[in-house]
Amino acid sequence: MKKILLAVFASLMMVGAVSSVQAASDAEHPKDLSWGFEGFTGTYDRGALQRGFQIYKEVCSACHGVKYIAFRNLMEIGFSEEEAKAIAAEYIVAGDLDEYGDPTERAGKLFDYIPSPFPNDIAARAGNNGALPPDLSLMIKARPNGADYVYSLLTGYEDGHEVAAGMSYNSYFAGSEIAMGQPLFDDQVLYADGTEASLEQMSQDVVVFLAWAAEPTLEARHKAGFKVISFLLVLTILLYFSNKKVWAGIKAKKKED
Numbered sequence: 001m002k003k004i005l006l007a008v009f010a011s012l013m014m015v016g017a018v019s020s021v022q023a024a025s026d027a028e029h030p031k032d033l034s035w036g037f038e039g040f041t042g043t044y045d046r047g048a049l050q051r052g053f054q055i056y057k058e059v060c061s062a063c064h065g066v067k068y069i070a071f072r073n074l075m076e077i078g079f080s081e082e083e084a085k086a087i088a089a090e091y092i093v094a095g096d097l098d099e100y101g102d103p104t105e106r107a108g109k110l111f112d113y114i115p116s117p118f119p120n121d122i123a124a125r126a127g128n129n130g131a132l133p134p135d136l137s138l139m140i141k142a143r144p145n146g147a148d149y150v151y152s153l154l155t156g157y158e159d160g161h162e163v164a165a166g167m168s169y170n171s172y173f174a175g176s177e178i179a180m181g182q183p184l185f186d187d188q189v190l191y192a193d194g195t196e197a198s199l200e201q202m203s204q205d206v207v208v209f210l211a212w213a214a215e216p217t218l219e220a221r222h223k224a225g226f227k228v229i230s231f232l233l234v235l236t237i238l239l240y241f242s243n244k245k246v247w248a249g250i251k252a253k254k255k256e257d
């Protein structure tokens with residue numbers, strides 16, 4: 001008993017320590033948005049996913065990779081095979097060694113992973129004033145309230161604050177000084193589906209794309225969960241009635257006695 005109490009006490013202490021660490025960060029709490037992929041029946045909006053990929057490709061990919069996403073995965077977000085092939089072919093990737101053992105390059109193919117903009121972290125830092133632009137594949141999962149946080153970060157830049165050279169002011173980033181200059185501005189891209197490219201719209205779209213990148217199996221999981229729950233529901237109803245039927249005769253007999 002004493003041991004159990006001690007364990008409970010220790011875990012309470014740990015919870016307290018974790019929340020005080022979070023409270024110690026001076027960053028503003030992210031804006032609270034409602035996302036289509038949240039909740040038990042959540043799915044990703046196909047339009048937002050494709051627009052979000054466009055934002056990633058035309059803006060964020062200058063500095064950030066999404067190394068866990070292959071071109072073939074783009075078919076999961078509604079691109080046709082032809083479209084995914086055409087996107088892959090726009091990239092140059094490392095090919096096999098040639099007959100002299102020298103490295104070669106070739107156009108990307110469906111099975112290739114989307115190449116990152118820098119060959120390694122040192123090169124990435126050298127290109128960004130010493131700061132490392134992290135890979136974005138798992139970013140939404142890596143931060144608390146990831147979707148809200150990244151949206152707030154992208155829409156949270158403010159002018160008129162004193163910051164160190166090369167830094168920008170953003171109250172949603174811990175410390176409020178971030179080495180990433182504001183990446184998105186109104187009308188930065190031209191959306192193929194005619195959606196207005198406001199800062200908020202683009203930020204929302206790229207977050208939906210990154211949420212999918214971090215959890216591409218979410219929809220399949222939700223579907224499987226739904227099937228399991230429906231099955232259990234039907235089973236419960238069947239058991240209820242068969243239970244009633246099995247006991248009906250016995251109960252009637254008991255009453256007679």
Ligand code: HEC
Binds near residue numbers: 059128131143150
């Ligand atoms: C010109 C280069 C550049 C571009 C373009 C850029 N970023 Fe960044 N990004 C950075 C750098 C550098 C950092 C690291 C900032 C730091 O640690 O202060 C960063 C950090 C981040 C972070 C991590 C913040 C954290 O909590 O650590 C996210 C999320 C992010 N960027 C998202 C994006 C998205 C989404 C886009 C496209 C809309 C984008 N970035 C475009 C350079 C860039």
